[in-house]
Amino acid sequence: MSVRTEQRGESAWLLLAGELDRASASLVEECLAVAQAENDSVTLDFEDVTFMDSSGIDVLVRASKRADNQGGQILVVNSHTHRRVFAICHADFLLDGNAA
Numbered sequence: 001m002s003v004r005t006e007q008r009g010e011s012a013w014l015l016l017a018g019e020l021d022r023a024s025a026s027l028v029e030e031c032l033a034v035a036q037a038e039n040d041s042v043t044l045d046f047e048d049v050t051f052m053d054s055s056g057i058d059v060l061v062r063a064s065k066r067a068d069n070q071g072g073q074i075l076v077v078n079s080h081t082h083r084r085v086f087a088i089c090h091a092d093f094l095l096d097g098n099a100a
Helices: 025-038 054-070 080-088
Strands: 002-008 011-020 041-052 073-077
Touching: 002 025, 011 025, 011 054, 025 041, 025 054, 041 054, 041 080, 054 073, 054 080
Parallel strands: 011 041, 041 073
Antiparallel strands: 002 011
16 A cells, blocks of 8 residues: 655645555554644545455544544545445445545
8 A cells, every 4th residue: 555645725635556454554544644633624535546445444434533523524536446345334424426
């Protein structure tokens, strides 16, 4: 897993590539925590995520709870390959309805 961070306006974007699973979840969680400390809104781009398991969902839901407590938002875009995992885990509230 690789994570590249970009600032786009007032939002941090995390561009993920590779597998988001138990082995890489801590890296993504650390990157999210840094981004959330500096931004209210964080968007994760899943265009190049090749696999995700429940460890990834767990990281994203925890980040979403932190964002809610801080008045911010977590949003996942380009998640077309993983939409079913989000739906099965009842985490589809994280998905941008306008982005494929």
